[in-house]
Amino acid sequence: MTGRRGRPDEAGLIARFFRPLATAPGAALLLDDAATIPPAFGKDLVVTVDAIVAGVHFFPDDPPDAIARKALRVNLSDLAAKGAQPAGYLVTLALPDDWETDWLEGFVEGLAIDQEEFGLSLLGGDTVRTPGPLMVSITAFGHAPEGQAPRRTGAAPGQRLYVSGTIGDAALGLKLRLDERLAALWDLRRAEKETLLDRYLLPEPRLALAGVVATYATASMDVSDGLVGDLGKLAAASKVGAVIDAGRVPLSAAAFRATRVDPAAFATALTGGDDYEILVAIEPEDAEAFESEAAAAGVRVTDIGVLIEGEGVGVERHGRPVMLGDESFSHF
Template identity: 50%
Template sequence: MATPPDRDRLGEFDIIARFFAPLATDPASLGLTDDAALLHGEAGKDLAVTTDTLIEGVHFLSSDPAETIGHKVLAVNLSDLASMGAEPMAYLLALSLPEHDPAFRSADWLGSFAAGLQQLQEASGATLIGGDTTGTPGPLAITITAMGRVPEGQAVLRSRAREGDLLYVTGTIGDAALGLRLLKDPSLSGDWNLTDDETRFLIDRYRRPQPRTGLARVLRHHANAAIDLSDGLAGDADKLCIASGLGARVDGRRVPLSKAAAKACKSDPSLLPALLGGGDDYEILAAIPEDRARAFEIDSQRPGVPVTAIGSLHARLPTQAEFIGLDGEPISLERRSFSHF
């Protein structure tokens, strides 16, 4: 007996009601049943708005679990809000599901994808307020638009760094770039002498970036400028330099590496430039006035965000970041950033 082909394939309105309406806990969403969401204006607050698209095979791998895909697409948007000093409030989800593959319309896949969103929205305070679900003849593609609130005039821009500011970076750099390499070639794990736990750690850093939402308030209080690291530390540092009209000197030896990344670099020292120019860190690079540096370090401890001073900003230098290596000489970076374009 033939099984009806659409038996396990859920329709658009079933999907919204079953998997996405439970994420729409704010009245602004109007239950995901109207033409638009409706946010109340708030005097004395600015609204930061950002949008990012992730596409299967470009920004994540076909083999990535649905749950980490849901997590990642929200995380990369929340990372932009954090670097602006904004508190996450709401997001819209535009989901394009491949027509050719019924797996993407199964309760398994959708439930897992929604669970990835759910965990991060609970951790961050942002809720789903709207969206669009469509079929596509192409790969899975997801666009999220996220909104966050900032007290009026306190948003942290890329362009306001000043001469003499110290450059701080959160967390560790390059883990995601290594995780992506490990997913593409599992034999590297042995080449780099990594334990299974270390391999899993690096892969998880690629699949499940942690937006630095907890640092938003600290950045508002102390940072002159900040940028989130999506395309690679070197290239994103260049962007901050260009926007602020300053040059940066970064001590490559101070760039914080995880234990796993340090081990991989020890096995293969040629990896270091790849870590500095690799994407998907979703850490934050911030310009902190020298007299605020100590307070910034202390205040970052409360949300539990590790921060490391890696360099400083200078006028009368080319508007880019120069990385100094172990030998005191500039590190040559063939690729300063990772392009998804």
């Protein structure tokens, strides 16, 4: 059946675009109202959900495959932070009235690329029409070693703080999308500019680190709303304080160049969102092993500070406080 302008109706849309992604037996070819996830002996089931909205989390003219991959990857980042490997996902897609089949073909192509890369299947979901902007919500399921998924509440004074990858690239990339003149102000080379733009468009979930996180992290979360703000959430959940050494925060070559000439860029790097790196608390005696196994997994990790008695997050450079302004991105 087809609807307006030759587009398929909902049943046809699901059959044409999404059924080819439902490769797991539990998905039942999307012919049922629910899916099944086989139990995994000695594993806990980890569930997370995130939504992205046009004009808030991505630009409406972003490529549809990149929008799909970002929607999936921000959820995979949450799984990685809990030491979990992905098992499947649900997608809810709210399409504006003017959607086109070419756009949806690109969208599902993006999902197919990441399904193959990260080894998971679509299990189901929902498609609806909306008078507002495009919205994509994904619920992801994963398995973590039983009893080893680190929560935000397990941190304690004296533990070291580590973060994966580099911080601030995506937030600086968003700044560039909004004002291209910043590339000249920051004296960026072309490759550095592309690095920042790409990090905003397509995050890299640190699933390779999941097993190491499950083994060593006492507390963990992904960095989605800014390093300082998200550390504040972790610290508050564990009823501790934290101190970040600004000089140890890992920056890419592009971010380092930008922050060297523009102090405001450093504040953006530490407080802006969309890093999707993993922030973990580690017992000091486990630090060397954690670093070694992370390196073996191919993921850079950096010791950026310490948890302390008290509350709140301080950022220091050479023992002096660094003022950053807003601590994190917030929807409200």
